[in-house]
Amino acid sequence: xxxxxxxxxxxxxxxxxxxxxxxHSTISGNEYVxxxxxIHSQGPQYIIHGLKNNETNEMASLIxxxxxxxxxxxxxxxxxxDTAVYYCIVRAAGGTSYGKLTFGQGTILTVHP
Amino acid sequence: xxxxxxxxxxxxKTRGQxxxxxxxxxxxxxxxxxxxxxxxxxxxxxFEYFSETQRNKGNFPGRFSGRQFSNSxxxxxxxxxxxxxxxxxxCASSWGPGGEQFFGPGTRLTVL
Numbered sequence: 001x002x003x004x005x006x007x008x009x010x011x012x013x014x015x016x017x018x019x020x021x022x023x024h025s026t027i028s029g030n031e032y033v034x035x036x037x038x039i040h041s042q043g044p045q046y047i048i049h050g051l052k053n054n055e056t057n058e059m060a061s062l063i064x065x066x067x068x069x070x071x072x073x074x075x076x077x078x079x080x081x082d083t084a085v086y087y088c089i090v091r092a093a094g095g096t097s098y099g100k101l102t103f104g105q106g107t108i109l110t111v112h113p
Numbered sequence: 114x115x116x117x118x119x120x121x122x123x124x125x126k127t128r129g130q131x132x133x134x135x136x137x138x139x140x141x142x143x144x145x146x147x148x149x150x151x152x153x154x155x156x157x158x159x160f161e162y163f164s165e166t167q168r169n170k171g172n173f174p175g176r177f178s179g180r181q182f183s184n185s186x187x188x189x190x191x192x193x194x195x196x197x198x199x200x201x202x203x204c205a206s207s208w209g210p211g212g213e214q215f216f217g218p219g220t221r222l223t224v225l
Binding site for chain 2: 042099
């Protein structure tokens with residue numbers, strides 16, 4: 001699976017948009033970009049995933065650049081409960097690694113009042 | 114729909130003992146994966162089961178094993194426990210190997 005690079009930490013004011021970047025310059029054509037988050041001592045929570053088109057759901061939006069080498073997770077109106085570690089994961093769409101998630105160190109997002 | 118459940122939630126063992134952790138997936142999900150989380154190594158993939166067959170295995174010693182039953186429930190076993198096995202063990206289920214994985218709350222194992 002391709003490696004990802006994320007900033008170690010980010011801050012955001014409550015009510016503002018949180019934009020979390022991820023670099024995945026070695027991503028291959030059949031690999032998806034997944035985002036999970038983990039609130040302290042809980043299991044990771046699935047947020048969103050995409051292949052090449054931008055995606056939006058009730059939690060967030062995912063913007064993937066045209067060359068697919070980077071992406072941005074957007075939390076449109078961050079709340080204190082969004083404080084968590086956010087993981088960007090590149091995941092194979094087939095093959096022996098199909099079911100496996102490879103977590104990096106993630107970005108610690110702190111939302112301030 | 115009930116989420117992924119893991120039992121027990123907390124466990125204390127001593128070195129040399131063995132432990133069995135249990136995971137019940139979301140109803141209808143047939144794939145179960147296990148992960149270990151430690152402060153030093155982060156979240157690491159242990160293994161994945163689908164239809165009672167191990168599809169994938171991470172880079173862990175043979176002391177770590179698992180299995181999946183016909184009802185998709187899964188267990189993982191760690192034999193001859195070491196201090197370094199102290200970790201949060203997370204189970205995730207999905208409809209199949211390619212589906213979004215939904216995680217349980219984890220089992221916090223402490224080895225003394």
